[in-house]
Amino acid sequence: MSAKRYRSTIACHSCRSRKVRCSINATGIPCVRCAQDHAECVVGPPDEAARASRRSGLAHQRMHPTTNSPSARPDPPTYRTPISTRHVTQSPAASGNEGQDDIHNEERNGLEIAAAALGTSERIGNVPFYTGDKTGPVSTLSLVATGGPLPQHLLIPSSVSAPLRGEDRNYLASKGVFNLPSHEACECLLQAYFHHVHTIVPVIEADKILEFFHGGRLREYKLLLVWSMFFVAVNFVPSSICEREGYTSRKAMKAAMYTHAKCLYHNSGERDKIVLLQASLLLGFWHSEVDEHGQPWYWTGVAISLGQILGLYRDPDASRYNAAITDRQRQLWRRLWWTCFLRDRWLSLTLGRPLRIDLDDCDVPMPSVADMLYDFQHVPSLIFDGFIPDDLPLLAGYWIRLIDLTKLLGCVLGMKYKACSPQPSCQEIDVLEEEIIGCRPDDHDGASSPAARFYLHHLNLHYEALIITLYRPYLTNSVLDNPPPSQTQWRKSIWRKADAAASRTNDILESLAVESLLDHALPMTPPLLIPAMQVHLLRCRSGNALSKQLRLSKLNACMMVMEEFQKVYIVASIYRAIFAKAIYIVCPETRALNRDGDRGPAASGQLTIPPALPQSLPGEHAALTSPAPGPGPELTDMVDALMDESLPFNFWEAWNDIDGLGVLYPDGQAAHGL
Numbered sequence: 001m002s003a004k005r006y007r008s009t010i011a012c013h014s015c016r017s018r019k020v021r022c023s024i025n026a027t028g029i030p031c032v033r034c035a036q037d038h039a040e041c042v043v044g045p046p047d048e049a050a051r052a053s054r055r056s057g058l059a060h061q062r063m064h065p066t067t068n069s070p071s072a073r074p075d076p077p078t079y080r081t082p083i084s085t086r087h088v089t090q091s092p093a094a095s096g097n098e099g100q101d102d103i104h105n106e107e108r109n110g111l112e113i114a115a116a117a118l119g120t121s122e123r124i125g126n127v128p129f130y131t132g133d134k135t136g137p138v139s140t141l142s143l144v145a146t147g148g149p150l151p152q153h154l155l156i157p158s159s160v161s162a163p164l165r166g167e168d169r170n171y172l173a174s175k176g177v178f179n180l181p182s183h184e185a186c187e188c189l190l191q192a193y194f195h196h197v198h199t200i201v202p203v204i205e206a207d208k209i210l211e212f213f214h215g216g217r218l219r220e221y222k223l224l225l226v227w228s229m230f231f232v233a234v235n236f237v238p239s240s241i242c243e244r245e246g247y248t249s250r251k252a253m254k255a256a257m258y259t260h261a262k263c264l265y266h267n268s269g270e271r272d273k274i275v276l277l278q279a280s281l282l283l284g285f286w287h288s289e290v291d292e293h294g295q296p297w298y299w300t301g302v303a304i305s306l307g308q309i310l311g312l313y314r315d316p317d318a319s320r321y322n323a324a325i326t327d328r329q330r331q332l333w334r335r336l337w338w339t340c341f342l343r344d345r346w347l348s349l350t351l352g353r354p355l356r357i358d359l360d361d362c363d364v365p366m367p368s369v370a371d372m373l374y375d376f377q378h379v380p381s382l383i384f385d386g387f388i389p390d391d392l393p394l395l396a397g398y399w400i401r402l403i404d405l406t407k408l409l410g411c412v413l414g415m416k417y418k419a420c421s422p423q424p425s426c427q428e429i430d431v432l433e434e435e436i437i438g439c440r441p442d443d444h445d446g447a448s449s450p451a452a453r454f455y456l457h458h459l460n461l462h463y464e465a466l467i468i469t470l471y472r473p474y475l476t477n478s479v480l481d482n483p484p485p486s487q488t489q490w491r492k493s494i495w496r497k498a499d500a501a502a503s504r505t506n507d508i509l510e511s512l513a514v515e516s517l518l519d520h521a522l523p524m525t526p527p528l529l530i531p532a533m534q535v536h537l538l539r540c541r542s543g544n545a546l547s548k549q550l551r552l553s554k555l556n557a558c559m560m561v562m563e564e565f566q567k568v569y570i571v572a573s574i575y576r577a578i579f580a581k582a583i584y585i586v587c588p589e590t591r592a593l594n595r596d597g598d599r600g601p602a603a604s605g606q607l608t609i610p611p612a613l614p615q616s617l618p619g620e621h622a623a624l625t626s627p628a629p630g631p632g633p634e635l636t637d638m639v640d641a642l643m644d645e646s647l648p649f650n651f652w653e654a655w656n657d658i659d660g661l662g663v664l665y666p667d668g669q670a671a672h673g674l
């Protein structure tokens with residue numbers, strides 16, 4: 001008994017027009033035939049044109065019957081299918097030829113790479129391609145080439161980019177990525193970006209985007225980069241701009257712009273790896289408790305991977321001058337790679353993660369001030385008026401000096417903070433200390449504008465954080481190879497130097513507050529306070545009541561500055577909550593404060609917190625001085641979850657070392673436990 005055959009209820013337009021069985025019920029979109037034809041598999045009701053054609057054919061038959069033969073029939077109606085699905089059924093031989101064509105196309109790509117490496121390419125290339133180091137596949141050509149070493153950085157012809165499909169464009173439109181802010185807001189955001197961000201993260205070709213903006217064509221520029229720039233620049237625009245654009249705060253506007261940029265990154269089909277790298281570096285400044293505080297590490301890792309794919313860590317002129325690479329590309333590539341390097345080193349310190357970049361693999365030259373100024377040489381100054389700081393050469397010089405400090409940070413992290421690194425000797429520590437001191441920025445370096453004064457202070461914050469990072473492992477009784485004859489005296493000197501660096505950090509913060517420069521703070525500014533705050537916290541564990549209060553007052557000053565930062569940066573709220581918890585653990589006497597905020601005379605030997613600290617502490621700590629009930633368990637759970645070995649700067653790990661080994665303070669006292 002034969003099985004009853006059923007007609008498929010769903011068929012794509014192509015199979016429907018051919019009147020053949022469609023596999024879409026079993027395989028989904030695309031069906032087997034559309035996949036073989038490399039055609040777009042469109043599912044839906046027949047278009048109106050096909051219906052109209054069918055009706056017109058039937059009407060013509062009724063009005064003009066054929067007289068030649070009674071059995072004649074009218075021509076079948078013509079169905080108009082979408083262009084992408086107009087394919088005829090191919091024979092097996094035709095399908096085999098098509099597969100052979102694909103192989104030829106793939107081989108042609110390899111031949112173009114070989115031609116570009118040998119300098120015999122006839123097609124103009126504009127896509128950067130790195131052949132790899134000595135073991136890459138193109139190294140085969142070096143065995144037969146006679147003109148000397150082959151370049152490793154090539155520009156190959158671009159492949160045909162697939163246009164954005166209609167459903168993808170509709171999805172992006174529904175997310176609002178094509179709706180840029182008002183002209184006034186765009187102008188304000190671009191000004192904020194180039195005054196505050198570009199001078200320390202110079203990853204955008206400034207002249208290109210400003211030419212598009214000046215010509216009223218900003219929507220025609222790469223929207224992925226536009227939203228990425230806007231996302232970082234929101235921190236520095238007036239609140240009135242955010243309100244006019246319909247947002248309740250800077251944080252809300254920043255979150256919306258990050259969402260737009262991230263949506264474009266994953267759905268726009270962008271294939272230019274330089275653009276993806278630029279966007280990744282900017283998106284690396286996103287920080288949210290929803291993402292478990294891992295987004296900066298994720299996006300920076302993506303940027304570093306793209307830079308290594310493109311070979312930006314290698315000098316394109318290492319073997320010989322590479323005429324295929326323009327000076328503009330050289331300078332942009334240097335800026336991109338060394339920005340990756342900066343972010344890698346300081347995020348590694350902040351998050352307690354391993355270094356991703358090994359300088360032993362890199363021979364790309366150091367950037368110069370000219371690299372940052374190149375974009376502004378051949379464009380009328382009218383375009384840059386109001387957008388670019390007047391003292392940009394000075395700010396570019398600060399960026400170069402920050403890279404020098406960052407190199408030394410890598411040496412510090414490699415000396416003591418790696419899991420399997422050998423114990424350094426006191427002599428090695430002293431030598432590295434001398435190198436760091438040799439890179440100390442000047443307190444007065446010709447900075448006159450607010451931006452220049454902030455960046456000089458910011459550079460000094462990096463220096464103090466670096467010097468404390470060098471000393472901090474030796475504030476505990478860590479084992480030293482080849483200890484000096486007077487190890488106790490050496491450790492006392494380390495304590496004095498760390499304490500002095502922490503105090504200088506407080507002086508810098510006070511200068512920022514006095515000069516009204518705290519609103520210039522960047523996303524990487526709050527983590528720079530952590531090393532000094534840790535030293536202050538350690539010092540709160542020794543001495544008499546008065547010395548504890550003096551040391552706690554320095555920590556309290558840092559907490560107040562961190563409170564100012566948390567209005568814009570979520571990471572500042574996280575750090576402040578952690579230290580609030582630690583302060584109450586280290587100074588249990590502060591629990592004597594009652595919930596009504598009564599600050600009566602403290603008992604003998606008790607320590608009271610300065611008024612500014614409890615009044616501004618978040619969560620459960622604020623309840624100690626406020627009659628209002630504390631919030632729910634969310635903040636407490638968040639702080640408790642953060643107090644493990646994954647804390648920034650390995651804070652609690654160092655604290656456990658102190659409890660187990662004891663800390664020798666400059667006054668000779670040792671602290672054991674709590």
